Amino acid sequence: MTTLTTATPAPATPATATPAPAAAPAERTGAHTPEAAEMIGGERERIDALDDRIIGLVQERMAVSAVIQESRITSGGRRVNLSREMEILGHYSDALGKPGTALAMTLLELCRGRV
Numbered sequence: 001m002t003t004l005t006t007a008t009p010a011p012a013t014p015a016t017a018t019p020a021p022a023a024a025p026a027e028r029t030g031a032h033t034p035e036a037a038e039m040i041g042g043e044r045e046r047i048d049a050l051d052d053r054i055i056g057l058v059q060e061r062m063a064v065s066a067v068i069q070e071s072r073i074t075s076g077g078r079r080v081n082l083s084r085e086m087e088i089l090g091h092y093s094d095a096l097g098k099p100g101t102a103l104a105m106t107l108l109e110l111c112r113g114r115v
């Protein structure tokens with residue numbers, strides 16, 4: 001007679017596992033001196049804080065854009081308004097060049113979806 005046994009999966013992380021040691025600052029930053037590593041670490045904190053604010057602003061933009069789109073659709077119009085999008089693309093490209101256009105297109109996609 002064949003006996004079926006159910007294998008017990010091994011725990012993903014054994015309780016006795018020692019956590020990997022944190023990478024040294026120079027390794028984390030790519031810097032070749034402790035001074036540069038310290039400076040980079042501090043500036044990265046500023047970048048993380050800026051990114052949090054940028055993400056918050058993008059979310060706020062999405063909410064405002066949704067209100068405009070809903071109002072236009074409820075009034076019988078279309079979700080998309082191409083002439084306004086051209087203004088926005090021009091604004092970003094004047095300020096930031098070609099990557100600014102790409103950024104504006106990404107923002108518009110986040111705000112009104114893909115067209």
Ligand SMILES: O=C(O)C(=O)C[C@]1(C(=O)O)C=C[C@@H](O)C=C1
Pocket residue numbers: 065068069079080081082084085088107108111112
């Ligand atoms: O300004 C509008 O009319 C909007 O609907 C907002 C917005 C935008 O997110 O900037 C979104 C969709 C339109 O195609 C144009 C612009």
